[in-house]
Amino acid sequence: MGNGAYYNRTVKSASVTSADTAVVRSLLDRVNRKVDGFCRSQDRERISLMEVCGTHTMAISGFGIRKAVDERLRLLSGPGCPVCVTTQEEIDAALGLAGRPDIVVLTFGDMMRVPGSYGSLEQARARGADVRVVYSCLDGLRLAEAEPGKEFVFLGIGFETTAPTVAAACRTAQESGTANFTVLPMFKLVPPALRYIAGAERVEVDGFILPGHVSTVIGTAPYLFLADEFRMPCCVVGFEAHDIVQGIWMLLEQMERGPEVAIQYRRSARPDGNPDALRLMNEVFVPCGASWRGIGRIPGSGLGFREGFRDFDAALRHGVKPGRAKKTACRCGEVMLGLIAPPDCGLFGRKCTPGNPVGPCMVSSEGACAAYYKYEQ
Secondary structure (H helix, E strand, O other), rough: OOOOHHHHHHHHHOOOHHHHHHHHHHHHHHHHHHHHHHHHOOOOOOEEEEEOOOOHHEEEOOOOHHHHHOEEEEEEEOOHHHHOOHHHHHHHHHHHHHOOOOOEEEHHHHHHOEEOOOOOHHHHHHHHHHOOOOHHHHHHHHHHHHOOEEEEEEEEOOOOOOOOHHHHHHHHHHHOOOOOOOEEEEEHHHHHHHHHHHOOOOOOOOOOOOOOHHHHHHHHHHHHHHHHOOOOOOEEOOOOOHHHHHHHHHHHHHHHHHOEEEEOOOOOOOOOHHHHHHHHHHHHHEEEEEEEEEEEEEEEEEEEEHHHHHHHHHHHHOOOOOOOOOOOOOOOHHHHOOOOOOHHHOOOOEEEOOOOOOOHHHHHHOHHHHHHHHHHO
């Protein structure tokens, strides 16, 4: 059975105080007693909770929480990293654009080293492609305004946290008449993916640690179906060690008294989310089907441009067509469904390392494989 000892050993590298450690140890003791009592009373061999946020994945590994809880409590990594769920076909489309001499590709840094069928954006840049790392879509728009003789394409990856900022940049571009700026839409929406997971027979999940950042935008209403239809406990959780352990406690409480969509992360998340961000996102984008790495196509889980903003769709302007992905032995898809842990993949730590990644879960700073490699070997 787990205890606070592993947490104490690993937490030294994190920014916490002795008071924080005492609080988390107390919470861990309560969690482990609750797990023991529940498993005994319900004759359960294990309880499986899934976090659906890459920041949670890193925090759980970094704080040593996975090894500090009772071994009967499994903390599974879900499809919560936007880089990781981006399909190889989408990476290949970005590489195809980067190979055109008249196009400048703009991207967040995490995307640079994600392997496609024939290399990465980092390798394309080394071969002479104009690929630039930006911190926001608005930064990319400013670059396009400064160089009107070139076509700029921003890679629109991310969840509901990123989409409103991209929508704002597109609306700004429309108002200013900037014609050499487009976005390749690769957005993903979290609730439809959770519906898929909740209804998948091969996925064993008893409750969800819901994403804090996404939930500050969309609120809690989009998750209600999990409690109402699937009878699954849910909790929006923050990112400090005490947040996560308290969130686990709240989920265990729900398993005894009944499911709901609770909020532990009350200092940032509200039931109604951020109405202004939602309004802006819905002004520019409309839900559409999207493919998720390792899962497949999920209806209504992506975002496409509305009629009045289709001039900003890079796929339409530049004739981007989906290709066929090259098969590899990477098992990132199974990792993101909680079917296996990263070390269960035969490539992990051998052919696939942070210095030589085979799949996106080892590349991304929020990937489950990167978290395991860094903290849990």
